[in-house]
Amino acid sequence: MVAIEFSGVSKRYGRRGIIRSNSVTALRNVDLTVEEGEVFGFLGPNGAGKSTAIDIMLDYVQPTSGSVHVLGHDVQTDSVSVRERTGVLPDGYGPIGERTGREHVEFAIESKNATDDPEELLERVNMLGPDAYPVDQYSKGMAQRLMLAMALAGEPDLLVLDEPSTGLDPNGARTMRRIVREERDRGATVFFSSHILEQVEAVCDRVAILDAGQLVTVDSIDHLRETVGGMARVTLELSQVPTGALDRLSSIDGVAELETNGTTIEVACENRAKAPVIAACHDSPATVSNVSTTDPSLDELFATVTEGVA
Numbered sequence: 001m002v003a004i005e006f007s008g009v010s011k012r013y014g015r016r017g018i019i020r021s022n023s024v025t026a027l028r029n030v031d032l033t034v035e036e037g038e039v040f041g042f043l044g045p046n047g048a049g050k051s052t053a054i055d056i057m058l059d060y061v062q063p064t065s066g067s068v069h070v071l072g073h074d075v076q077t078d079s080v081s082v083r084e085r086t087g088v089l090p091d092g093y094g095p096i097g098e099r100t101g102r103e104h105v106e107f108a109i110e111s112k113n114a115t116d117d118p119e120e121l122l123e124r125v126n127m128l129g130p131d132a133y134p135v136d137q138y139s140k141g142m143a144q145r146l147m148l149a150m151a152l153a154g155e156p157d158l159l160v161l162d163e164p165s166t167g168l169d170p171n172g173a174r175t176m177r178r179i180v181r182e183e184r185d186r187g188a189t190v191f192f193s194s195h196i197l198e199q200v201e202a203v204c205d206r207v208a209i210l211d212a213g214q215l216v217t218v219d220s221i222d223h224l225r226e227t228v229g230g231m232a233r234v235t236l237e238l239s240q241v242p243t244g245a246l247d248r249l250s251s252i253d254g255v256a257e258l259e260t261n262g263t264t265i266e267v268a269c270e271n272r273a274k275a276p277v278i279a280a281c282h283d284s285p286a287t288v289s290n291v292s293t294t295d296p297s298l299d300e301l302f303a304t305v306t307e308g309v310a
């Protein structure tokens with residue numbers, strides 16, 4: 001079953017200037033399908049159009065053309081049904097006012113006509129204790145945890161997390177990832193928007209990469225790594241660097257750079273060249289005492305995919 005479907009969605013914002021008005025195209029003809037039960041990463045650099053897409057999904061903003069269906073409902077004609085079944089952690093809005101954290105969570109439960117135990121929700125985000133303080137005394141990270149607890153109220157079928165790691169320390173980020181996995185195990189679909197690639201990689205089944213309003217790819221991160229390439233690194237520690245070894249390694253297809261430091265050889269190469277590089281060292285007269293490899297970095301991957309979009 002499909003959880004989210006964008007069909008030919010474009011969005012142009014009008015901008016009024018002092019001298020003249022112009023417009024900006026935030027989304028261009030986006031087609032995207034997210035299946036039920038998926039943890040889906042929505043990636044893109046600043047200004048790519050991620051928040052606009054989410055706002056359209058929740059009918060806070062209307063598309064210039066195209067349509068979006070969420071959980072089987074057209075968001076423009078049936079936004080109430082969509083919002084009833086969706087939990088949202090918005091980007092840039094925190095809890096406000098003098099009410100306590102617990103009162104906020106109780107309000108979220110009530111507004112979803114749900115029967116969750118506020119204690120349990122607060123415990124899931126490690127906010128028992130501070131829940132008794134007014135939220136205007138909260139730090140950014142505490143506010144973010146509370147907003148996550150509120151988004152979880154009513155066991156939503158779809159959880160939309162817009163830059164969920166904002167303000168979270170490493171423990172908070174870990175809690176958030178644990179909760180995403182728990183929600184997926186419960187059967188919810190999670191739509192996770194971020195420009196922090198490591199966060200997305202840790203939890204998402206598939207990712208879409210948006211750049212300048214255009215969808216440039218939809219894939220699993222593993223498959224992206226395979227197809228897009230980028231540089232892997234192999235570090236080999238040897239008993240000695242045999243004569244001619246560097247020439248032999250640099251002639252392997254896919255090897256880009258070599259460096260030696262004493263008895264260590266560092267090789268920058270395409271993923272496919274990692275195994276031949278290691279094999280060549282094992283076949284040499286030297287003893288290989290240690291081998292370590294790293295995959296192409298996500299930053300590199302991201303830069304490669306978003307490069308060259310008009």
Ligand SMILES: Nc1ncnc2c1ncn2[C@@H]1O[C@H](COP(=O)(O)OP(=O)(O)OP(=O)(O)O)[C@@H](O)[C@H]1O
Binds near residue numbers: 026051195
């Ligand atoms: N209300 C608005 N009026 C005019 N332009 C807007 C409006 N909202 C967004 N934009 C423009 O649309 C484009 C996409 O913005 P959007 O906020 O959707 O990107 P984003 O990917 O969420 O960025 P970020 O990661 O920085 O939050 C940007 O050029 C932005 O300036």
